[in-house]
Amino acid sequence: MLKPLLIEIGVEELPAVPLLKELKNIEKKYADVLEKYSLLCEFEFYYTPRRLVMWHREFKTSQSDSVEEFFGAPLAIAYKDGEPTNACKGFAKKCGVTIDELSSTVKGGKEVLYYKKNVKGKESSELLETIISTWINSLEFGKTMRWGSLTNGFIRPIRWVNVLFNDQLVDIELFGVKSKKETFVHRISNFNSIKIDGAKNYFDVLKDGGVTLFPELRKENILANFKTIEENNSVNIEIDEELLNEVIAITENPTALLGSFDEEFLKLPPEVIITSMKEHQRYFPVFKDGKLINKFVVVSNALTDDFTKVIDGNETVLRPRLADGLFFYHNDLKNGLNTKGLEKVAFFKGLGSVSDKIDRERKIANILFSKYKPDALEDDLNRAINLAKADLMSEMVYEFTELQGLMGYYYAKEANENDSVALCIKEQYLPNGEDSDLPSTSLSAIVAMSIKLDTLLALFSVNQIPTGSRDPFALRRAVNGIIRITKEYNFDFNMIEDLKELASSYENIDMKKLNNFFLERVKQYHKVNPSIIEAVLASGEKDLNAIDSKIEALNNIVNSEGFSECFTTFKRVANITKDIDLSVEMIIDSKLFDSQAEENLYLEYNKVLNTNYESYEAELDSLLGLKPQLDKFFEDVMVNADDERIKNNRKSLVASIYKSILKIADIKEVSI
DSSP, X not given: OEEEEEEEEEESOOOHHHHHHHHHHHHHHHHHHHHHTTXXXXXXXEEETTEEEEEEEEEESBOOOEEEEEEEEEHHHHEETTEEOHHHHHHHHHHTSOGGGOEEEEETTEEEEEEEEEEOOOBHHHHHHHHHHHHHHHOOOSSOBOOTTOSSOBSSOEEEEEEEETTEEOOOEETTEEOOSXXXXXXXXXXXXXXXXXXXXHHHHHHHTTOOOOHHHHHHHHHHHHHHHHHHHTOEEOOOHHHHHHHHHTOSSOEEEEEEOOGGGGGSOHHXXXXXXXXXXXXXXXXXXXXXXXXXXXXXXXXXXXXXXXXXXXXXXXXXXXXXXXXXXXXXXHHOSOOTTGGGSBOSTTSOBHHHHHHHHHHHHHHHHHHHOOSSOHHHHHHHHHHTTGGGGSHHHHHOGGGTTHHHHHHHHHTTOOHHHXXXXXXXXXXXXXXOOOOSSHHHHHHHHHHHHHHHHHHHHTTOOOBTTBOTTOHHHHHHHHHHHHHHHTOOOBTTHHHHHHHTTSSSOOHHHHHHHHHHHHHHHSOSOHHHHHHHHTTTOOBHHHHHHHHHHHHHHHTSTTHHHHHHHHHHHHHHHTTSOTTSOOOOOXXXXXXXXXXXXXXXXXXXXXXXXXXXXXHHHHHHTTHHHHHHHHHHOOSSOSSHHHHHHHHHHHHHHHHHHHTXXXXXXXXX
């Protein structure tokens, strides 16, 4: 039988960030618990800052009956001289029956003790307390709180519990709180608890009490408010999805409001204003004609018809934040952009100061500059490297650490540094994520690449190597950034030889671990069939850019129509050549050919060999296009001929073809 089930766990206001981090796991963890107790069925999950809600339109009233089987020791061990042994007695005790009630069955070719019993499913109401408690205790929000005399904790104190099964209260206790047939609405509507009759009444009470229970509806309401503000004021609101999710999580009755601040603060770089509004106040910036204006949008949780005081209050709170920013900005401009003091700022234990890091980065940058020869001045490169970390000494970056690099850019511009240097400072940390922008010039790319390479090599030199999911210094992200930069700017970076050269300035680097780490990132970076990556790497290619191009080429061909038939032929080619040393030159004597199939294959192969290709894909496509000639060759010719010279000549022909393919990828490694 199926009945509706409502579970509401009422809490003090949940912090948005920990809640959102665990959000993707909450439903799965609940489903896992239901499955464990054989009660899994459809449900909906809702949340507000003050409640976690599970709603089943239909929930089983009891577990299904089941059959439980027990297998014991072989009969030869269970009985001795017709008498039950301790093994038999122990098995009977485990099953909760007498020895006479046991039977036997065949398992694994042996006759063993056996007992089967029918298990009647438990009533769901008896299990709900355990289910809810197990689920709640499985949630991981980071830090927890303990309150009262409790020894266990939760992210915030639990204040009420409401569990209704078929509109009847289920008596449970959670963190010392006993379930009651009541809930709480928006505090401005009613501070006291409200009695409820059942599930339908529950949803109505929340709605009437100013609580929008459904997160998606809160989002729709906020976005609708945004649209109205934009249309009424001819402005654009920058919608940061992460920030939007936060305000959805901290409001029960969201209303978007337009506020303003003094135009004087627009003297600040836009990023300073935006960061201050987002980080400290959760405000959305407002633009007009593509420029930031002295307006902001706040999402209020108030329940009122007059929001004047709410807007005034938020404007009052923002003003000193921006005033501080303007004060820091003017002070930083007065002090200028310089690196004095960085020699006293430690980078990492055993790796010296930030000033020492700059010296290492400069050395790498000059090596890369000589290698890639960008259309830029080497003096600009060294100037950019020297000033890249200077803003770490600024008051603004001390207050807003996420603005490092960006503030250096603005201070460099104010100090009349040239545009190339300023841009390098601004883009030094790019890319800083999977979807991040890349440096916009080759000089910026070299600076960014040098910074990432030093961080990687320096930390490996003091054995700070990522393990498992632990990567506190984002070294995996650094390698991903290097891969993206080399691809974008066509930099030929050999992950063995170039790393070896650059690592020579660092002590105690385990090159094998470094190379394996780099190689693993290459494998993880490319989102294709893993066997395609292995096939390309098996070719011996070490250049990041070439690896990327070859993977793309092979992936396109493997996913093309008819590849599976082609693959069969070249798998045979690989098998024939497996005992041949492909590192030596293949000698083919056309005078030893004694069939048209041999001559045709050799002729077509030479055409392919002597063609200039614009891409690896075109070259590989032509090589695999030899399939008809190869099939005819295998049909008409006996490779392992009695004459040793003819046999070796035929093997050399086949091996030459495979060797040409192997320059791009070892195709036999592909799994289809």
